[in-house]
Amino acid sequence: MKIKGSAKNLQMKSAFFVALAGTIVALIIRIYQSFSGLIDFETGFFTENSITTPILYGVLGFSAVAIFVICLLSGKAPQDKLPEKKNIAVSVASGCFAILLVFGAVASVQSYFDMSASYDPFMAEQTHFSYLMKSGALPRLLEGVFGILSAIYFIILTFKYAGMRNADMAKMKFFSLCPLFWATFRMIQRFTRTISFMNVSSLFLELFMIAFMMMFFMYLAQMSSEVNNRCVSYKVVSYGLIGGMFAAVVAIPGLLLQLFDSSYKALAADGLLECPVEIADFFFCLFAFVFAMTLVSAPQIKNMTVKESEKIIEEEK
Numbered sequence: 001m002k003i004k005g006s007a008k009n010l011q012m013k014s015a016f017f018v019a020l021a022g023t024i025v026a027l028i029i030r031i032y033q034s035f036s037g038l039i040d041f042e043t044g045f046f047t048e049n050s051i052t053t054p055i056l057y058g059v060l061g062f063s064a065v066a067i068f069v070i071c072l073l074s075g076k077a078p079q080d081k082l083p084e085k086k087n088i089a090v091s092v093a094s095g096c097f098a099i100l101l102v103f104g105a106v107a108s109v110q111s112y113f114d115m116s117a118s119y120d121p122f123m124a125e126q127t128h129f130s131y132l133m134k135s136g137a138l139p140r141l142l143e144g145v146f147g148i149l150s151a152i153y154f155i156i157l158t159f160k161y162a163g164m165r166n167a168d169m170a171k172m173k174f175f176s177l178c179p180l181f182w183a184t185f186r187m188i189q190r191f192t193r194t195i196s197f198m199n200v201s202s203l204f205l206e207l208f209m210i211a212f213m214m215m216f217f218m219y220l221a222q223m224s225s226e227v228n229n230r231c232v233s234y235k236v237v238s239y240g241l242i243g244g245m246f247a248a249v250v251a252i253p254g255l256l257l258q259l260f261d262s263s264y265k266a267l268a269a270d271g272l273l274e275c276p277v278e279i280a281d282f283f284f285c286l287f288a289f290v291f292a293m294t295l296v297s298a299p300q301i302k303n304m305t306v307k308e309s310e311k312i313i314e315e316e317k
Contacts, residue, residue, distance in 0.1 A: 004231075004303065008075035012237060012296050015070040019241040019289070022063025026249045029056045033201075034253040034261075041257070041264050044202030044275035060208075060249065064242045071238035077303035078233040078295040082160075082169055082224055090294050091161035093287040098154035100280035101182070105147030112141035136192030143185040149178035154287075157224075169224045176221040183213040193274060202250070202275035209250050209281065212243030216288060234303060237292045244288035251282040 029052050033039055040047050071077075115137035132138040153175040160167035169176070187210045193203055216239040219232045254277030257264040267273050 004072055010070060010074045012071055012074040012077065012234070012300075014074075015067045015238065015241055016289075016293065016296070018063055018066045018070065019245050022059055022067075023245045023248050026056055026059045026063070026245070027252060029059070030249050030253045031256060034257055039201055041261075041267050042272055042274060044200075044273075046201045060246065063245060064212075067241050067245075068238045071234040074234065074303050076300035077231075078237065078298055079301055080223060080229045080231065080233045081226060083294055083298040085298075086163045087161045087294055089290050090287075091158050093283070093290040094154045094161065095158040097280065097283040097287045098151040098158060100283045101147045101151040101154065104278060104280045105144040105151070108140045108144030108147060112137050112144065115140070134192065136189045139185045139189035139192070143182060143189060146178050146182040146185060149175060150182045153178055170226045173225040173227065176224045179217040180214060180221060183210050183217055186210050187214065205246060205250050206275060209243060209246035212239050212246060213284065215239040216243045220291075233295060237295055240288035240292040244285040244292075247281045247285035247288070251277060251279070251285065255279070255282065 033046075033050070033052055033056070038047055038050050038052070039045070046053065112132075115135055116132060119131050126134070129138075153172060156167055156172060156175070157169065160169060187207070190203060190207055190210065216236065219235040219239065222229045222232050223236055254275075258268060258277055264273075268276055
């Protein structure tokens with residue numbers, strides 16, 4: 001693919017301006033929708049048609065495509081390995097994300113036990129396992145398990161960028177995959193929710209957020225473990241920025257509603273929200289943006305075309 005890296009004067013840092021602008025505009029629209037009665041808090045669906053809906057999706061879609069294209073065409077790209085220098089910003093962001101992963105994992109495991117206890121073998125027309133799967137309880141349990149394992153990975157990453165020299169991320173191949181599995185089971189659990197393709201709102205944004213999370217974590221795992229990590233840096237940056245943008249649009253309005261809207265707060269307290277806010281999403285946004293900026297600020301190399309990359313791989317073999 002000759003198009004990759006073809007714009008020699010295009011800087012990958014330009015993608016950050018697009019991500020920032022897209023996030024701000026989309027957030028303004030989403031906050032307006034959240035506080036104007038356009039969203040049914042209990043279901044997460046739109047309550048009526050509004051011109052803000054296509055504008056929101058248009059802004060997010062255009063920004064996502066623009067970010068990926070800029071990173072793809074950029075003449076220079078970060079090296080395909082984790083930056084080695086001490087970085088307090090990455091350390092703090094990673095540590096906060098790890099802590100929130102643990103809290104989320106505990107909630108997920110507790111949710112599993114609550115849903116499992118609600119199974120009635122005399123009333124249900126399905127097996128216990130089938131019930132756990134269809135209700136989303138089993139994916140919720142696995143989400144919790146891999147959330148804890150993911151937290152271990154991000155804690156080690158925290159120590160690495162806090163200055164611990166013997167933190168060798170390349171040896172943590174299994175743990176580097178755990179965030180991907182965590183996001184995967186989050187995605188599976190979301191598909192157990194009721195959905196309406198006519199007025200879908202919160203769940204639609206969550207699905208896109210988790211999809212880009214999965215891609216970010218997959219390529220971060222390749223970079224971190226140094227396995228098949230040729231030409232992954234531009235993907236880590238682009239998917240990190242896109243995933244972070246969606247995470248901000250999903251998490252921040254929910255956090256504001258939790259603080260300032262009494263009806264939303266009451267539904268959340270009673271566990272009646274179909275799409276409850278998860279604070280870990282906000283800290284994922286923070287980590288993704290900070291880590292992507294760290295990569296782009298590190299020494300750059302030529303953003304090779306796919307053909308050039310394949311040639312180097314063949315030579316190494």
